[in-house]
Amino acid sequence: MQSFSLQEVKVTGGAFKNAQDVDLRYILSLNPDKLLAPYLIDAGLPLKAERYGNWESSGLDGHIGGHYLSALAMMYASTGNTELQKRLNYMVGQLAQCQAKNGNGYVGGIPQGKVFWERIHKGDIDGSSFGLNNTWVPLYNIHKLFAGLRDAYEYADNQQAKQVLIGLGDWFIELIRPLSDAQIQQILRTEHGGMNEAFADLYLLTKDKKYLETAQKISHRLILNPLLEKQDKLTGLHANTQIPKVIGFEKIAMLTGNADWSEAARFFWQNVSQTRTVAFGGNSVREHFNPTNDFSSMLKSNQGPETCNSFNMLRLSKALFLDKNDLSYLDFYERTLYNHILSSQHPQKGGFVYFTPIRPNHYRVYSQPETSMWCCVGSGLENHTKYGELIYSHTANDLFVNLFIPSTLDWKEKNIQLIQTTEFPYKNQSELVLKLAKSQNFSINIRYPKWAENVEILVNGKPHPTNAKPSDYVAIQKKWKSGDKVSVRFTTSTHLEYLPDNSNWAAFVHGPIVLAAKTSTADLVGLFADDSRMGHETKGKLYPIDKAYTLIGNPDTYTSKVKPTANLKFSLDSLTLQPFYEIHDARYQMYFQTFTQADFEAQKIKQRQQEAGALAMEAKTVDKVNCGEQQPEVDHLYKGEKSDSGYDDDGHFWRNTRSYISYQLQNKDLAGKSLEIHFSGNLKTDDVGILINDQPAKIITVKDKFIIIKADDKETVNVKISSENGKPTPRFHQIRIVKE
Known part of the structure; x- marks a missing residue:
C-alpha cells in the first residue's frame, strides 16, 4: 500500500478545507525572522528581528522554527501557495548561512548550544526525562529541525534543505562518536523526539548505511525491549516522549526487514489505541500515561489528552497501515482526525489547543500567534496542512x-x-x-x-x-x-462508548463522530492564551463533577433518551448533543456518568464528598508543582543534578536527588502562608537541606509525610532541596503553596 503525494490530493470543501484555510492564515501571520532569531544568535550572526517570547525564549528556543519548515512545506504541497514556498526557501537559506558560520555542520537554536554539545561530546552527561545537563529537551528541540529540513526536501523539493540536513546529520554522528552505547542510552532517557526516525530518513535520502546504523544506535532500548517482549511498561511515562520513538522503530523495521521491531510498534499501537485512548482519539492526563484500569485522574483534571500525542499517533497509524494494510489503523486514524485534530483548532479565529479535558463542564484554551509557542502550536501548525495524506x-x-x-x-x-x-458526516x-x-x-x-x-x-x-x-x-x-x-x-447510529477502564463513564458516538453538549460560557478565563509560561492551561474554576448531567436508568434506556433534531444534532433532555469538533468558546460535557436508579443516590453522595475535599484543596492552593511530572516541572523551572524520577504503583510521581533539585513557584499577592512538601520514605531532617529564596527554610512541622514550611514574603519562591550526605533523599511528590 502506498500513499499519494500531497500535491496529488486537494481537499475541496467542508470542515477540513475550512481548517486548512484557517491554519494557512495562522502560518502566514508568523514572522520567519523571529523564528530564525535563535539560530542566528547561536551562530553569532546579526538578528533581523527579536525572537518570539514564551517557550521560544525560555529554553526551547528554535523548536517552532523546525515545525514551521514542515508546515510551510506541507501546506505548499497541499495548496500550491507560492508565498509559502518563498518563505520556506528563505528560511532554509538563512539556516544554511548559520550552518556555514558554525563551520562543523551544526545549526540549532538551543541556548548556549555550543557549550552544551561540547559537554555531551566529552561524555559529561547528567539527564532526566526532560532535562539534559539542565537544558530543556535539547534533542527533542533539534529533532524538529531534522524533520523540518526533511519535509522541506520531501514535500517542496528544496535541494538546499537536503544538503543542510546531511551536514547536520554528519555533525551529530561525530558528536556521539566518542560515546559508549551506555552513554548514548543515558542521553536517550531525556525526551528526544523521533531522532531515530530522522536518521532512518537520512538513509532513505542517501542510501549511506552509516545513517541507518546511527538510527539503530539511538533507538531507546528502555522502551523497545519491553515492547519486544509484549510487556506493558507505559503507565506513568511521559506519553508523547514515547510515540515518536516507536514511529522510528517501525521505519527502521521497514528498512531492515526486522519483523520483531515492527511487531513491537504494532504492540505499542494496540496498547495505546485500545487501552489508553478515550472516545475522541486522545490519550494521557497531564501528559503522562494513566493506568489502564483507572481513568479517574483524567476525568478530574483540567489537563486532558495532549494534541501532540494524537499528532504522533496518526503518524504511527499511517505508517502501520501502509506497512500492514490493516483497516483497523484507518478506523483509529479517522476517529482521531475528526474528533481530536479537527477540534484542536478554533474554526474561525484560529489558535491551537494543548489540552482537551474530558472533565465535565470544563473547556479548552487556544493559542495566539504572538503569544503562544508551545509544542502543540508546532504540531498544530502541521496538523491542518496534510488532510489529503490518506483520503486515498x-x-x-x-x-x-x-x-x-x-x-x-x-x-x-x-x-x-x-x-x-x-457532505459526510452530515449526510451518509x-x-x-x-x-x-x-x-x-x-x-x-x-x-x-x-x-x-x-x-x-x-x-x-x-x-x-x-x-x-x-x-x-x-x-x-x-x-x-x-x-x-x-x-x-x-x-449510522448512536451508541455509548465506555472508558477503557470499564468504569461507568461513557461518551455518545454517532458513526465515527463523538457528540458532546455545550453547557456554559461562564468563567472561560484565559480562553485565548497570553504569553505566560503556563498560558496553555485553563485558569477558570473547576465545576463540581457531581453537578454534571447524569444518565440514570438501565443501559438499554440511555441511548433511547437521545432524540434527533437536525443533522447530527440531538436532544438529551435539556442538553443538545452535537459533534464535539463544532463546540468552541464554551464549557462542554463529553463524558456522562451512568447509574441504575438504585445506585444513583449512594454513589452521588460519596462522589459529592470526594469532590468537596478536592475542590477545597484547590481553592486554598496558590501554586503547586508535581515532582517528577514533566510539564509541571518545566513550568516551574526545574533544575537539578544527580536526580532520579519515576512513578509509584500507588499513582504518585516522584523525584529524589543525591545532589540537589530546585523549583520556582509563584505566591501571587502573597496569598500563601505556608509551603507543604509531600514525601515518601524515611526523612531525617539533618540529611536534607531546604532553602527558600537562598535562605534556610523555617520548618513549622514534619507530620504524616508532609514538611510544613513558613512562606517567604516574596511573590517568587525559589525552593531548593539538597542531599547533605550525597545519598538519595526521600522521594518528593509535590510542593504546594497554601493559604492556611
Missing part, C-alpha cells in the same frame, strides 16, 4: 478510497482523476466521479468502515454486490471510462 491510497494498479472527505485526486502516473463530492453518502483520458481496467476499493451498519454501492446507478465486512474494502473491478460514477451509501 494505491497499490501498483489499484485505487483505494479510505476517507469520505470532499476532495480531488490526480493520479498522474496512471492519468486517473477522481472527484469525491460528499459520497459520490465518486472518474475523469480519464482513455478507458482503463483497474480496481476501485471502497472502505467499509467499522462504524457503518451497512454499505450500499452503486456503479453508474446500478447496485454493486457488497460481500465485504466492516473494516474491509468493497472491491469494484472493471474497465472504467471517463464519467463513470460510484455512489456510496451507509447507515
Whole structure:
C-alpha cells in the first residue's frame, strides 16, 4: 500500500478545507525572522528581528522554527501557495548561512548550544526525562529541525534543505562518536523526539548505511525491549516522549526487514489505541500515561489528552497501515482526525489547543500567534496542512478510497482523476466521479468502515454486490471510462462508548463522530492564551463533577433518551448533543456518568464528598508543582543534578536527588502562608537541606509525610532541596503553596 503525494490530493470543501484555510492564515501571520532569531544568535550572526517570547525564549528556543519548515512545506504541497514556498526557501537559506558560520555542520537554536554539545561530546552527561545537563529537551528541540529540513526536501523539493540536513546529520554522528552505547542510552532517557526516525530518513535520502546504523544506535532500548517482549511498561511515562520513538522503530523495521521491531510498534499501537485512548482519539492526563484500569485522574483534571500525542499517533497509524494494510489503523486514524485534530483548532479565529479535558463542564484554551509557542502550536501548525495524506491510497494498479472527505485526486502516473463530492458526516453518502483520458481496467476499493451498519454501492446507478465486512474494502473491478460514477451509501447510529477502564463513564458516538453538549460560557478565563509560561492551561474554576448531567436508568434506556433534531444534532433532555469538533468558546460535557436508579443516590453522595475535599484543596492552593511530572516541572523551572524520577504503583510521581533539585513557584499577592512538601520514605531532617529564596527554610512541622514550611514574603519562591550526605533523599511528590 502506498500513499499519494500531497500535491496529488486537494481537499475541496467542508470542515477540513475550512481548517486548512484557517491554519494557512495562522502560518502566514508568523514572522520567519523571529523564528530564525535563535539560530542566528547561536551562530553569532546579526538578528533581523527579536525572537518570539514564551517557550521560544525560555529554553526551547528554535523548536517552532523546525515545525514551521514542515508546515510551510506541507501546506505548499497541499495548496500550491507560492508565498509559502518563498518563505520556506528563505528560511532554509538563512539556516544554511548559520550552518556555514558554525563551520562543523551544526545549526540549532538551543541556548548556549555550543557549550552544551561540547559537554555531551566529552561524555559529561547528567539527564532526566526532560532535562539534559539542565537544558530543556535539547534533542527533542533539534529533532524538529531534522524533520523540518526533511519535509522541506520531501514535500517542496528544496535541494538546499537536503544538503543542510546531511551536514547536520554528519555533525551529530561525530558528536556521539566518542560515546559508549551506555552513554548514548543515558542521553536517550531525556525526551528526544523521533531522532531515530530522522536518521532512518537520512538513509532513505542517501542510501549511506552509516545513517541507518546511527538510527539503530539511538533507538531507546528502555522502551523497545519491553515492547519486544509484549510487556506493558507505559503507565506513568511521559506519553508523547514515547510515540515518536516507536514511529522510528517501525521505519527502521521497514528498512531492515526486522519483523520483531515492527511487531513491537504494532504492540505499542494496540496498547495505546485500545487501552489508553478515550472516545475522541486522545490519550494521557497531564501528559503522562494513566493506568489502564483507572481513568479517574483524567476525568478530574483540567489537563486532558495532549494534541501532540494524537499528532504522533496518526503518524504511527499511517505508517502501520501502509506497512500492514490493516483497516483497523484507518478506523483509529479517522476517529482521531475528526474528533481530536479537527477540534484542536478554533474554526474561525484560529489558535491551537494543548489540552482537551474530558472533565465535565470544563473547556479548552487556544493559542495566539504572538503569544503562544508551545509544542502543540508546532504540531498544530502541521496538523491542518496534510488532510489529503490518506483520503486515498494505491497499490501498483489499484485505487483505494479510505476517507469520505470532499476532495480531488490526480493520479498522474496512471492519468486517473477522481472527484469525491460528499457532505459526510452530515449526510451518509459520497459520490465518486472518474475523469480519464482513455478507458482503463483497474480496481476501485471502497472502505467499509467499522462504524457503518451497512454499505450500499452503486456503479453508474446500478447496485454493486457488497460481500465485504466492516473494516474491509468493497472491491469494484472493471474497465472504467471517463464519467463513470460510484455512489456510496451507509447507515449510522448512536451508541455509548465506555472508558477503557470499564468504569461507568461513557461518551455518545454517532458513526465515527463523538457528540458532546455545550453547557456554559461562564468563567472561560484565559480562553485565548497570553504569553505566560503556563498560558496553555485553563485558569477558570473547576465545576463540581457531581453537578454534571447524569444518565440514570438501565443501559438499554440511555441511548433511547437521545432524540434527533437536525443533522447530527440531538436532544438529551435539556442538553443538545452535537459533534464535539463544532463546540468552541464554551464549557462542554463529553463524558456522562451512568447509574441504575438504585445506585444513583449512594454513589452521588460519596462522589459529592470526594469532590468537596478536592475542590477545597484547590481553592486554598496558590501554586503547586508535581515532582517528577514533566510539564509541571518545566513550568516551574526545574533544575537539578544527580536526580532520579519515576512513578509509584500507588499513582504518585516522584523525584529524589543525591545532589540537589530546585523549583520556582509563584505566591501571587502573597496569598500563601505556608509551603507543604509531600514525601515518601524515611526523612531525617539533618540529611536534607531546604532553602527558600537562598535562605534556610523555617520548618513549622514534619507530620504524616508532609514538611510544613513558613512562606517567604516574596511573590517568587525559589525552593531548593539538597542531599547533605550525597545519598538519595526521600522521594518528593509535590510542593504546594497554601493559604492556611
